[in-house]
Amino acid sequence: MAYVTRWGIVATGWISQHFFVDLLLDPTSRGVTDVVHKVVAVASRSVQKAEKFITEFGNGVQGIKAYGSYADLFADPEVEVVYVATPHSTHYAVTLQALKAGKHVLCEKPLTINSAQAHHLASYAKSHNLFLMEGVWTRFFPLSLEFQKKLHVEKVIGDIHRVTADLSYKFISDPKSRIYDPLLGGGALLDVGVYAFTWIQMACFLHPSNKRARPCDIRASILKAPSTGVDESTVITMVWDKPHIISTGTCSIVVNSSDDCLVRVQGDLGEVIVPTSTAQPLKFIVKIFPTVEGGEPVITVHDFPIPGPHGLFWEADAVARDIRDGKIVDDIYPIEETLFEMEVFDEVRRQNGVKYPSEIEFVFEH
Numbered sequence: 001m002a003y004v005t006r007w008g009i010v011a012t013g014w015i016s017q018h019f020f021v022d023l024l025l026d027p028t029s030r031g032v033t034d035v036v037h038k039v040v041a042v043a044s045r046s047v048q049k050a051e052k053f054i055t056e057f058g059n060g061v062q063g064i065k066a067y068g069s070y071a072d073l074f075a076d077p078e079v080e081v082v083y084v085a086t087p088h089s090t091h092y093a094v095t096l097q098a099l100k101a102g103k104h105v106l107c108e109k110p111l112t113i114n115s116a117q118a119h120h121l122a123s124y125a126k127s128h129n130l131f132l133m134e135g136v137w138t139r140f141f142p143l144s145l146e147f148q149k150k151l152h153v154e155k156v157i158g159d160i161h162r163v164t165a166d167l168s169y170k171f172i173s174d175p176k177s178r179i180y181d182p183l184l185g186g187g188a189l190l191d192v193g194v195y196a197f198t199w200i201q202m203a204c205f206l207h208p209s210n211k212r213a214r215p216c217d218i219r220a221s222i223l224k225a226p227s228t229g230v231d232e233s234t235v236i237t238m239v240w241d242k243p244h245i246i247s248t249g250t251c252s253i254v255v256n257s258s259d260d261c262l263v264r265v266q267g268d269l270g271e272v273i274v275p276t277s278t279a280q281p282l283k284f285i286v287k288i289f290p291t292v293e294g295g296e297p298v299i300t301v302h303d304f305p306i307p308g309p310h311g312l313f314w315e316a317d318a319v320a321r322d323i324r325d326g327k328i329v330d331d332i333y334p335i336e337e338t339l340f341e342m343e344v345f346d347e348v349r350r351q352n353g354v355k356y357p358s359e360i361e362f363v364f365e366h
């Protein structure tokens with residue numbers, strides 16, 4: 001019997017629409033038979049918005065409740081796990097409120113805007129035996145798992161020496177948008193930098209010789225947006241002692257990533273390239289250098305088409321299995337990796353004197 005996971009969706013913005021559509025897809029269409037997803041309720045700050053969202057994107061599914069406040073959804077005993085998709089700066093308070101109501105939580109990336117908030121959420125969830133995960137959906141793509149296997153198990157490119165990863169989008173320069181607004185945690189680092197960072201985590205942090213150690217050196221540069229002062233373009237270089245790798249992660253909200261190489265992992269024998277979006281990857285390429293002078297490289301393209309609209313369902317399936325199995329931390333993307341990510345991001349901002357407004361950098365007393 002498939003386990004039925006009972007979801008509550010919090011907020012009705014862009015990514016919530018995508019998540020909702022993916023949740024409503026029949027899991028057997030992607031070969032999944034052990035879990036299914038039931039959307040119990042949707043909450044918005046306006047009940048009309050929640051109703052409209054259900055009508056527009058609910059694929060005719062009946063019985064989904066519409067709430068006009070997040071608190072009402074948290075109070076619903078039928079909701080088992082909450083998907084939080086509000087702007088970054090509100091993740092901490094909204095997630096804490098959900099946890100305090102006894103709900104498991106999948107919160108969109110970034111989990112919080114700083115590591116102090118992330119540590120608070122992680123310790124609250126742990127001490128109350130509740131599931132908590134940052135929604136870095138990319139980590140659950142079969143492609144990402146195969147990428148790690150090729151690098152770390154099959155060691156197809158031998159010893160890894162250098163890793164570069166990028167995600168950049170040219171966003172419309174609107175100071176009121178969440179991308180530019182400091183009060184909503186705007187800037188490249190928290191919005192798209194998370195993805196560049198996650199590929200570096202997969203290649204370096206999860207390298208078997210690294211044994212989950214922190215990098216021994218972190219250096220970062222930030223170019224601030226003249227309009228609002230958020231980080232417009234950010235570069236993070238890290239040195240990983242034991243696997244002996246140097247990595248560079250880049251992100252920007254004023255230029256687009258190149259479409260031919262977003263991630264490049266270079267090793268003794270060749271390189272692995274992810275050419276499409278580092279958020280929603282579709283293929284990776286393994287290039288093995290010629291062993292004889294004048295020989296040709298051997299190039300293998302590994303295609304991973306998404307069996308559905310977006311690919312957020314893989315992350316949802318993982319959450320469902322964790323909850324079914326009584327796990328509070330996911331194995332593929334454990335909360336410890338989020339804490340590490342947030343600690344590095346704090347350091348990146350510290351080195352560059354970038355602070356979010358005090359209204360959003362707070363930590364509740366606990």
Ligand SMILES: NC(=O)C1=CN([C@@H]2O[C@H](COP(=O)(O)OP(=O)(O)OC[C@H]3O[C@@H](n4cnc5c(N)ncnc54)[C@H](OP(=O)(O)O)[C@@H]3O)[C@@H](O)[C@H]2O)C=CC1
Pocket residue numbers: 011012013014015016043044045046049050085086087088090108109110135137178190191279
């Ligand atoms: N995994 C992925 O690929 C993606 C993840 N994200 C993440 O999801 C989160 C939401 O992003 P996105 O959906 O693009 O954002 P949107 O601006 O489209 O939606 C955010 C929603 O949050 C609610 N909200 C609550 N408080 C506020 C506030 N103070 N100001 C504005 N909206 C508020 C609103 O819903 P309501 O009015 O119904 O309460 C709003 O529609 C971000 O943290 C982002 O990082 C975003 C895009 C892609």
Ligand SMILES: O=C1OC[C@@H](O)[C@H](O)[C@H]1O
Pocket residue numbers: 169191192279
């Ligand atoms: O997570 C994301 O991925 C896609 C981007 O367009 C979006 O701004 C970001 O939040």
